[in-house]
Amino acid sequence: TALDMFGDVEQKRESATPSFSQMYTAESLCCYVGSEDGLIYHIDDKLVLRECTNVETMIKAMLINESKNILVVVTTTMMLIQFSCSSDGTLNEIMKVKLSGKSSITSVVWAGPGLLATVPGG
Numbered sequence: 001t002a003l004d005m006f007g008d009v010e011q012k013r014e015s016a017t018p019s020f021s022q023m024y025t026a027e028s029l030c031c032y033v034g035s036e037d038g039l040i041y042h043i044d045d046k047l048v049l050r051e052c053t054n055v056e057t058m059i060k061a062m063l064i065n066e067s068k069n070i071l072v073v074v075t076t077t078m079m080l081i082q083f084s085c086s087s088d089g090t091l092n093e094i095m096k097v098k099l100s101g102k103s104s105i106t107s108v109v110w111a112g113p114g115l116l117a118t119v120p121g122g
Contacts, residue, residue, distance in 0.1 A: 030089060032071055034059035040073065042089030052091045055081055061108035063116070070094075072116065074108045080116075 029045050038055040040062070058076040064085070065072070071083040071091060078099040083091040099105070099118070106121035 032062060032064065032085075032089075032091075034062050034073070038075070040071075040091065042091075044089060050089060052089065053083070053093070055079070060105060063108060063110060065110075065114060068114070072108075074099075074105060074118075076104065078105060 031043050032052070033041050033043065034055075035041070036058050038057050038059060040052045040055065040059070042050050042052050044050070055073055055075055057079070059073055060076050061072075061074040063072045064070070069085045071085050073079075073081045073083070075081070078101065080095075080097050080099055081093060082095040084094055085091060101120055103120045105118045107119040109117050111117035
C-alpha cells in the first residue's frame with residue numbers, strides 16, 4: 001500500500017541521517033563575533049579569541065556562507081563587506097560596497113543560496 005511505501009522511505013531517510021559526531025566536528029565549532037566598534041574576532045575550537053579585522057563602524061549583521069567560506073558583514077552605515085574565510089580563521093576582504101536607500105537596514109537574512117535579503121527600517 002501507499003502507507004507501506006511511505007514507511008520504507010522514512011526508514012531509509014532515518015538511516016541516512018548522520019550521527020552527531022559526523023555532523024559536528026571540532027572544526028565546525030569555530031565562529032566569528034563582532035563588537036560595537038567594528039572589530040571582528042575569530043574564536044577557535046580551543047576557545048582562543050583572535051582579532052581578525054576592523055570594519056571601523058558598528059556591525060549590524062554578520063552572515064556566513066559555509067559552502068563558499070564567505071563572511072558577509074553589514075554595518076550601521078549601510079556598508080556591505082564580503083570576506084573570504086581561511087581554515088585558520090583569517091579574513092581577507094573581497095568586496096566592499098555602499099548600499100543605497102533612504103533609511104537604515106533593520107534586518108539581513110539569507111533568502112537563498114548566496115542571496116541576501118534586507119529589510120529597510122523607518
